[in-house]
Amino acid sequence: MPEKLTSRNLLNQLQTRHYTNAYAAKMKGQLVGWATSIFPQEFCETMGLTVVYPENHAAAVAAKRGALPLLEQAESEGYSVDLCSYARINLAYMKSQAAEIPIPLPDFILCCNNICNTLIKWYENIAAELNIPMILIDVPYNHGYEPTPAAIDYIKSEFGECIRQLEKITGQQFNQERFQEVMILSNENSRAWKRALDLNQAVPAPLNGFELFNYMSQMVCARGRQETGELLKLLIEELEEKIRLGKSCYEDGEKCRVMWDGIACWPHIKHNFKAFEKNGINIVCSSYPEAWVLLYEPGNLDELAKVYSMIGNNTCMEYQADKREREVKNFKLDGILFHVNRSCKVMDFMQYEQQRLVAARTDVSIMNFDGDQADPRNFAAAQFETRLEALMEIVAHNKSAKKSKEVTNNDPA
Amino acid sequence: MTQLKDLLSVLENVANNPAQVINKCLEEKRLMIGCAPEYCPEEIVYAAGMLPVGLWGGSTSIKNANLYFPAFACSLVQTTLELGMRGVYDRLAGIIVPAHCDHLKCFGQDWKVAVPQVRFIPLAHPINRKLEAAVEYLKSEYFRIKSVLEEIGGKPISDQALSEAIEIYNDHRKTLREFTTIARDYCTTITPSLRHNVIKSGYFMDKLEHTQLVNSLIRELKKAPPEEWQGKKVILTGIMAEPNEILDMFEDYGLAVAADDLAQESRQFRTDVPQGKDPLEGLARYWSCMEGCSLLYDPQKNRRFMLKTMAEESRADGVVACIMKFCEMEEFDYPIYKKTLEEAKIPLLYLELDLVTPSLEQVRTRIQSFAEMISRKR
Numbered sequence: 001m002p003e004k005l006t007s008r009n010l011l012n013q014l015q016t017r018h019y020t021n022a023y024a025a026k027m028k029g030q031l032v033g034w035a036t037s038i039f040p041q042e043f044c045e046t047m048g049l050t051v052v053y054p055e056n057h058a059a060a061v062a063a064k065r066g067a068l069p070l071l072e073q074a075e076s077e078g079y080s081v082d083l084c085s086y087a088r089i090n091l092a093y094m095k096s097q098a099a100e101i102p103i104p105l106p107d108f109i110l111c112c113n114n115i116c117n118t119l120i121k122w123y124e125n126i127a128a129e130l131n132i133p134m135i136l137i138d139v140p141y142n143h144g145y146e147p148t149p150a151a152i153d154y155i156k157s158e159f160g161e162c163i164r165q166l167e168k169i170t171g172q173q174f175n176q177e178r179f180q181e182v183m184i185l186s187n188e189n190s191r192a193w194k195r196a197l198d199l200n201q202a203v204p205a206p207l208n209g210f211e212l213f214n215y216m217s218q219m220v221c222a223r224g225r226q227e228t229g230e231l232l233k234l235l236i237e238e239l240e241e242k243i244r245l246g247k248s249c250y251e252d253g254e255k256c257r258v259m260w261d262g263i264a265c266w267p268h269i270k271h272n273f274k275a276f277e278k279n280g281i282n283i284v285c286s287s288y289p290e291a292w293v294l295l296y297e298p299g300n301l302d303e304l305a306k307v308y309s310m311i312g313n314n315t316c317m318e319y320q321a322d323k324r325e326r327e328v329k330n331f332k333l334d335g336i337l338f339h340v341n342r343s344c345k346v347m348d349f350m351q352y353e354q355q356r357l358v359a360a361r362t363d364v365s366i367m368n369f370d371g372d373q374a375d376p377r378n379f380a381a382a383q384f385e386t387r388l389e390a391l392m393e394i395v396a397h398n399k400s401a402k403k404s405k406e407v408t409n410n411d412p413a
Numbered sequence: 414m415t416q417l418k419d420l421l422s423v424l425e426n427v428a429n430n431p432a433q434v435i436n437k438c439l440e441e442k443r444l445m446i447g448c449a450p451e452y453c454p455e456e457i458v459y460a461a462g463m464l465p466v467g468l469w470g471g472s473t474s475i476k477n478a479n480l481y482f483p484a485f486a487c488s489l490v491q492t493t494l495e496l497g498m499r500g501v502y503d504r505l506a507g508i509i510v511p512a513h514c515d516h517l518k519c520f521g522q523d524w525k526v527a528v529p530q531v532r533f534i535p536l537a538h539p540i541n542r543k544l545e546a547a548v549e550y551l552k553s554e555y556f557r558i559k560s561v562l563e564e565i566g567g568k569p570i571s572d573q574a575l576s577e578a579i580e581i582y583n584d585h586r587k588t589l590r591e592f593t594t595i596a597r598d599y600c601t602t603i604t605p606s607l608r609h610n611v612i613k614s615g616y617f618m619d620k621l622e623h624t625q626l627v628n629s630l631i632r633e634l635k636k637a638p639p640e641e642w643q644g645k646k647v648i649l650t651g652i653m654a655e656p657n658e659i660l661d662m663f664e665d666y667g668l669a670v671a672a673d674d675l676a677q678e679s680r681q682f683r684t685d686v687p688q689g690k691d692p693l694e695g696l697a698r699y700w701s702c703m704e705g706c707s708l709l710y711d712p713q714k715n716r717r718f719m720l721k722t723m724a725e726e727s728r729a730d731g732v733v734a735c736i737m738k739f740c741e742m743e744e745f746d747y748p749i750y751k752k753t754l755e756e757a758k759i760p761l762l763y764l765e766l767d768l769v770t771p772s773l774e775q776v777r778t779r780i781q782s783f784a785e786m787i788s789r790k791r
Contacts, residue, residue: 157546
């Protein structure tokens with residue numbers, strides 16, 4: 001009897017297929033694109049284009065401990081060690097193609113700066129070095145709570161320009177009907193992804209949050225595709241079953257519910273996981289995977305522009321604090337662990353104030369640690385473990401203080 | 414000669430002591446608006462009758478700004494926030510902060526909280542700046558800034574005032590272009606440090622007055638024949654060539670500035686604002702016309718060719734990359750133009766600069782070695 005297909009197995013199959021299909025397409029002489037992780041994929045999906053995601057690839061390279069030679073290669077070419085490690089890995093890979101998981105070189109690149117402006121500089125260099133076309137969808141930084149009407153008009157005009165450029169690159173016409181189908185499918189997948197993430201609000205949480213980072217890859221690479229819907233359906237079924245049985249992801253239950261704020265430390269992810277497990281900490285949510293919940297009314301381009309513009313990193317201080325406050329409440333968090341990620345300046349440089357704001361608004365315990373998304377040199381295991389222990393102590397202290405406060409409040413005397 | 418010395422001394426004094434100018438402004442009851450790096454629509458501030466003041470950080474240690482920034486933020490944002498938190502900018506009626514890079518995006522948001530006494534006026538430029546829709550969008554941003562300034566100043570800003578401000582600024586740009594061209598023929602008198610201060614003083618003065626002074630300086634310089642220069646000439650590229658001490662080091666080792674490609678200097682004045690019926694549209698279109706800066710979207714990386722041409726046309730002996738530590742925008746461009754300059758056999762020096770903890774002796778050694786290397790070349 002064949003073994004039952006788990007969502008984890010299906011995810012692995014889909015991810016392997018994603019990379020092998022991209023290579024096969026290149027071999028057949030088809031065009032291949034590289035895109036930033038939250039580029040409006042609706043446009044390339046409509047055109048049926050093969051697209052791979054360098055950020056996803058760099059993370060996979062780093063998780064397989066293959067980052068260092070590429071980082072050193074980039075530095076020898078003049079790239080500063082202070083630059084984003086994903087960018088350094090990718091720019092080196094572009095020259096040497098030396099990685100355990102290969103991806104084909106691009107014929108065109110798609111960039112949206114809703115995560116950071118670093119992406120623009122990185123992609124400019126790819127375009128210049130390979131002499132290939134670059135399509136940019138710029139979403140102006142939201143210094144107000146949401147995009148201005150003028151910003152929406154500008155982004156929509158860029159959508160039109162993106163379609164024109166894609167038609168020119170491929171020699172094919174953009175099909176509006178197919179576009180509508182892709183938007184519907186993308187929304188269904190986003191809703192399912194949100195549902196899967198929200199299921200972790202259950203106590204105990206059914207899924208170890210680190211797994212979310214793995215499933216997230218599918219949302220990055222194929223959120224406009226049917227197979228992603230199938231994967232998420234399976235995942236949701238598994239999670240609902242676990243909740244029904246009251247199962248935690250840890251054998252002895254979860255002692256502490258924590259949000260991981262920022263990108264994973266891919267080169268040290270196994271270590272991080274073990275350290276959490278040892279302390280009984282469950283990472284029940286993260287600010288990162290939720291970025292791929294992109295919901296809008298299919299066909300409404302104003303909403304499409306707005307949703308791609310309002311990715312966490314592209315929003316103002318108040319918006320980010322409101323979002324974190326909601327997460328603390330919805331996920332019943334005991335703590336937040338902030339990753340001071342050496343690579344990701346836009347996440348780091350508002351983080352200290354975010355910590356103060358969230359601490360003032362909620363009773364959540366906060367701790368941070370120094371690390372990097374893909375450069376293994378910018379992380380110290382000892383510091384990480386000490387910080388986790390400290391977080392546990394603060395959480396325990398806050399919990400007992402809260403308990404005694406409740407007792408006092410309930411005291412009829 | 415005395416006249417020349419006096420003029421240089423006035424401009425140098427302004428560059429080194431902006432507080433004096435600011436005090437004068439306060440006496441005249443003229444409002445001042447801070448303009449954070451790198452590209453602010455100063456013309457709108459000027460048209461409001463206010464004085465735009467350039468805020469480009471300064472050499473200082475960090476005691477407060479580390480509440481907001483980890484150590485790996487660029488020192489331009491760190492020191493500007495530090496000075497703001499110490500109350501140095503309390504006399505300003507507001508500060509315009511463009512969101513050119515990730516550091517500046519966060520700097521603006523942090524400023525709002527850390528320096529609430531100086532009103533934060535945000536600005537987000539469109540990066541896809543060649544599209545017509547970008548002009549429309551930027552015009553809307555400028556319109557909002559204009560409304561804020563009208564509210565602060567308590568009076569409307571007319572189109573006529575805007576057009577006049579654009580004219581005054583374009584005239585200022587033309588004058589500074591002329592100065593930088595002339596300066597390369599008078600390298601003994603116009604040392605790297607003086608050249609920098611002549612330009613920098615413009616950030617703290619009324620542009621009309623600054624234009625007059627620089628024009629007088631040009632006239633005085635021209636009275637003498639071009640000076641023979643025995644040393645070498647270089648091009649400076651990057652955001653800015655500070656801390657000040659490094660320019661003195663150039664002088665110490667016989668290096669003059671042939672031309673610059675610095676955001677604090679020539680990038681501000683090498684292009685004019687297009688004139689037209691709608692002054693705000695002209696200002697917005699200016700952003701689409703500029704080229705060759707790490708903050709301007711450039712998928713062909715034309716900056717590398719501009720630098721090569723600049724080095725050849727100004728007959729410079731080398732290029733110095735003044736890289737503000739942690740400035741990603743410049744750090745990404747560097748490997749690209751490095752390759753182009755190497756192929757053209759133009760010597761290139763990478764200087765990592767930091768306003769917070771400058772390792773000046775290391776910089777000195779690098780400048781000295783570079784000067785020796787290019788001297789041997791001929």
